[in-house]
Each structure stands twice: as C-alpha cells, then as structure tokens.
Amino acid sequence: MRKFLLSTLIPIGIILLSITGLAQEKTVTGTVTSGGDNAALMGVTVSIKGTNKGTVTDASGRFSIAAAKGQTLQFTYVGYQSQDVVVGDKTTININLPSLSNSMTDVVVVGYSSQRKGNLTGAVSSVDVKKTLGGRPIADVGRGLQGTATGLSVTIPSGEVGSDPIIKIRGQIGSIYGGSSPLILLDNVEIPSIQVVNPNDIESITVLKDAASASIYGSKAAFGVILITTKKGVTGAKPQINYTNNFSWQNVWKNLDMADVDGLKYTVLAAERIGTTSETGAFYYVDRAAYEKAVEWKNKYGNTIGANDPTVFGRDWYVQGPQNRKMGMRTYDPYDYMIKEWAPTQQHNLSVGLKxxxxxxxxxxGLLDQSGMTKPSKKDRFSRYNGSLKISSDINKYLTIRGGALYSRRNKEYAYATNSTTADPW
Structure with missing residues (x-):
C-alpha cells in the first residue's frame, strides 16, 4: 500500500509543478529602437535565453513574447550591440539598442586625409599591420600582404631572393600599352616598388580598390591605390627605443620529378624530327650514340655514384668531333647539384621615437640579409638597407609642418645569368 501511494504521489507532484510554471508565464510586449536616432528597428531577434523560444520585431519595432518572471530576454540585431533584460513584474519592456560604432568609427587613410569608415562610399580595406607584418618572418611588405585584403592579389613570380612581387587589385588587366599595377604611395609620395619599404617602419596600410580613387590621384590610380603611412613618435618623457631581430631559413617544399635519361631521349628525338644531324645541347652535348651510352651508364653506375662524386673523363663524359664537344653520359638530378637544402635569412630593426x-x-x-637557394654559386644573395626619419610639429590648430626622409638600398648578387640554351641542364 505504501509503494502504491508513493508511486501515485510523485506524478501528481510533477503535474502540479508544471501547472504552477505555466501559470507564472505572461505576455511581454515592447518596442525596440536604435540608439542613434531612436528609429524603430524591424527584424530584431527577441529570444528567451536557455530555450528555443523567440520572435522578431515588426515594421514598427514592436514585439510580443510569452515569458516567465526571472527569465532573460535577449535582443540581437546585425550592426547593433546585443542586450539582455531580465523579466520582472512589468509586462512592457522598451529597448534602445546602441550601434556597433567601433567598426564604423575606425579612422582610415583616404587620399590626403583620414575619414571614418561609416562615412566612406568607396571600396576600402584596412590591413592589420600588427598581425600581418609584426609577427611573421617576412622579407618584404609584398609577401606579407598575401591574403590580407579581399580583392588584393599578390603573386611571387619566382623563388629568386629579392624579386619584386606582382600586385593586382581585383584582377585588373591593363591596356596593350599600359600597365595594370596599383599606385603605391608612402606618406603620399609615390614609390617605384613596395620592396623599398622596411616592414618595421609601417604604421598603417589602406587599399583603395575602386575607380573613386582616380578622382583623387588621377589616371595613375585607375587600377587602385595602396596607401602606406609610416610610424610617428610616441608620447613620453624619454625616447622610446625598440630593437627587433629575426633569424629564419627557407627550403624547397617540393622536389619536382626530373626527366633523367628519358630527357636525353626526348632531346635526341626532337633534334632528329627537325633534321638536325649534329650534336645538340649546351653544357654537355648529346646525340643518338651519347644517349645509348647514357643508358648504359645509368644501368651500371646509377645506384653507386652520387651528387658529390667527381666527374671522371671517359666514364662520365668524352670528347667528340673536330670541335671537341663534350658528350655527356652521366645523368643526374639537378636538385642535388643546383639547390641547397636550406638558406638562412636575418633581419635587424632599430627604431627611436619621441613626442x-x-x-x-x-x-x-633596418637591415635584411637573405641567401638564395642556388648551390654552385657563392653570389646568390639579397640585402637591403633602410633608413627613415619623420618629424612633425603642430604650429597651431590650423597649421602642421611635417618632414621626412627615406633611404633604401637594395643589393642583389645574381647566381648566374641564363637563357633558353645555356639553362639546359643536360
């Protein structure tokens, strides 16, 4: 009998509790307006935290929702700060949502002045310099800008150290006689290449992407503008001195499969197809007989002779014909002979500022010293020396005098000069 009473009392208690909870719910109504002009906001999401119940405001900003005392109403809307309100004894709740003014009041450099983002009508992107350039081991600004702004394309044409990146905005293609590169301005002064700028000197980078920039800078800005401003002095009783350095290395992330002996065969077949009967090649020459000897060399020495073993006359090459041409039999992987396993890079930056x-x-x-990946040469190297000075003085509230100087020296030591013939690895 006791077990029966206990089992029947528990369900009855649960039913009574649920009925009591339902009795506490009430209809809460109100209006949601914007914080700037108190205009009604349509489409604001009004939900009860911890539940899946919710509604949206109508064209007049009004809402109606059933909620119990103590529950929390959450008001969310795109572009405005969300707000939470606990339901009390009142059945009417009016909400004023402040706008997210942070992103709309950020100051960006546009032309010869600065504007708030909320006042801009053109396509503008601001680059986060601290994240993009500050914490990455990059050699120049161009490589640091890869993937930082929508519509900005940065292509590295080759792996050669010191090579200028190709910068395009929105994939622009120029005319037959004109270029398609954007205008690059450093403190409103045109510079020939983004390579001359020391990444450590940069304060902000703004990318102007549409035709509106041409109204400020003229036809040179037809393919967009990259605006770079340099750092200013910081307020303090003493000068602020900063020194940074970076040591890194680079290596080849993927080895390409080379032709090996088949490459000699293709060279001979291509020469025979156009009627060439003499030897062909560059460093070492090849013909049908040399190709057949190369096949024999591969079968005999291919697994025993390495890249560091010396080249032996008679075994690896021989002389043929009245012109004493060197005929090659020894095949090799150009990566083993031409490319280093790794190459070091070092950067040093020193800045002194005061306001x-x-x-x-x-x-x-600034100093950048970067070694290339070419193994045989001792001159594959790129170095850059930077010096900058910026002075600004406010004469009065109407007049500010600014002055600056920039020094940049780039030194490129090329490994070797090649053309389509002498670059033939065979």
Whole structure:
C-alpha cells in the first residue's frame, strides 16, 4: 500500500509543478529602437535565453513574447550591440539598442586625409599591420600582404631572393600599352616598388580598390591605390627605443620529378624530327650514340655514384668531333647539384621615437640579409638597407609642418645569368 501511494504521489507532484510554471508565464510586449536616432528597428531577434523560444520585431519595432518572471530576454540585431533584460513584474519592456560604432568609427587613410569608415562610399580595406607584418618572418611588405585584403592579389613570380612581387587589385588587366599595377604611395609620395619599404617602419596600410580613387590621384590610380603611412613618435618623457631581430631559413617544399635519361631521349628525338644531324645541347652535348651510352651508364653506375662524386673523363663524359664537344653520359638530378637544402635569412630593426609637446619624431633603421637557394654559386644573395626619419610639429590648430626622409638600398648578387640554351641542364 505504501509503494502504491508513493508511486501515485510523485506524478501528481510533477503535474502540479508544471501547472504552477505555466501559470507564472505572461505576455511581454515592447518596442525596440536604435540608439542613434531612436528609429524603430524591424527584424530584431527577441529570444528567451536557455530555450528555443523567440520572435522578431515588426515594421514598427514592436514585439510580443510569452515569458516567465526571472527569465532573460535577449535582443540581437546585425550592426547593433546585443542586450539582455531580465523579466520582472512589468509586462512592457522598451529597448534602445546602441550601434556597433567601433567598426564604423575606425579612422582610415583616404587620399590626403583620414575619414571614418561609416562615412566612406568607396571600396576600402584596412590591413592589420600588427598581425600581418609584426609577427611573421617576412622579407618584404609584398609577401606579407598575401591574403590580407579581399580583392588584393599578390603573386611571387619566382623563388629568386629579392624579386619584386606582382600586385593586382581585383584582377585588373591593363591596356596593350599600359600597365595594370596599383599606385603605391608612402606618406603620399609615390614609390617605384613596395620592396623599398622596411616592414618595421609601417604604421598603417589602406587599399583603395575602386575607380573613386582616380578622382583623387588621377589616371595613375585607375587600377587602385595602396596607401602606406609610416610610424610617428610616441608620447613620453624619454625616447622610446625598440630593437627587433629575426633569424629564419627557407627550403624547397617540393622536389619536382626530373626527366633523367628519358630527357636525353626526348632531346635526341626532337633534334632528329627537325633534321638536325649534329650534336645538340649546351653544357654537355648529346646525340643518338651519347644517349645509348647514357643508358648504359645509368644501368651500371646509377645506384653507386652520387651528387658529390667527381666527374671522371671517359666514364662520365668524352670528347667528340673536330670541335671537341663534350658528350655527356652521366645523368643526374639537378636538385642535388643546383639547390641547397636550406638558406638562412636575418633581419635587424632599430627604431627611436619621441613626442614632446607639439613635436614628434621617429627614426628607423633596418637591415635584411637573405641567401638564395642556388648551390654552385657563392653570389646568390639579397640585402637591403633602410633608413627613415619623420618629424612633425603642430604650429597651431590650423597649421602642421611635417618632414621626412627615406633611404633604401637594395643589393642583389645574381647566381648566374641564363637563357633558353645555356639553362639546359643536360
């Protein structure tokens, strides 16, 4: 009998609790307006936290939802700060949502002045310099800009150290006689290449992507503008001195499969197809007989002679014909002979800045030393020396005098010069 009473009392208690909970719910109504102009906001999501119940405001900003005392109503809308309100004794709740002013009031450099993002009508992207350039081991600004802004395409034409990146905005294609590169301005002064800028000297980068920039800078800005501003002095009683360095290395991430002996065969067949009967090639020459000897060499020595073993006359090559042409039999993988396993890079930056009263200055010095990946040459190297000075003084509230100087020296030591013939690895 006790077991029966206990089993019947528990369900009855649960039913009574649920009925009590339903009795506490009430209809809450109200209006949602914007914080800037108190205009009614349509489409604001009104939901009860912890449940799947919710509604949206109508064209007049009004809403109606059933909620119990103590529950939390959450108001969310795109472009506005979300707001939580706990339901109390009142049945009417009016909400004023403030706008997300942070992104709309950020100051960006546009032309010869600065504007708030909320006032812009053109296509503008601001690059986060601290994340893009500050924490990455990059050699130049161009490589650092890869993937940082929509519509900005940065292509590295080759793996050669010191090579200028190809920058396009929105994939622009120029005319037959004109270019398609954007205009690059450093503190509103045109520079020939983005390579001359020391990444450590940059304060902000703004990308102007549409034709509106041409109204400011003229026809040179037809394919967009990249605006770069340099650092200024910082406020303080003493100069702020910063020194940074970076040591890194690079290597080949993927070895390409080379033709090996088949490459000699293709060379001979191509020469025979156009009627060439003499030897063909560059460093070492090849003909039908040399190709057949190369096949024999591969079968005999291919697994025993390595890249560091010396080249032996008679075994690896021989002389043929009245012109004493060197005929090659020894096949090799050009990667083993031409490409290093790794190459070092080092960067050093020193900056001194100060702002005292109405005058500020910033001095920056930079050094980049980057070794190339070519193994036989000792001259595959790129170095850059940077120096910058920026001074600004506010004479009065109407007049500010600024002055600056930039020094950039680039030195490229090429490994070797090639053309389509002498670059033939065979």
């Amino acid at each position: 005292s009263g109405k005058t500020s200055f910033n001095l920056g010095l």
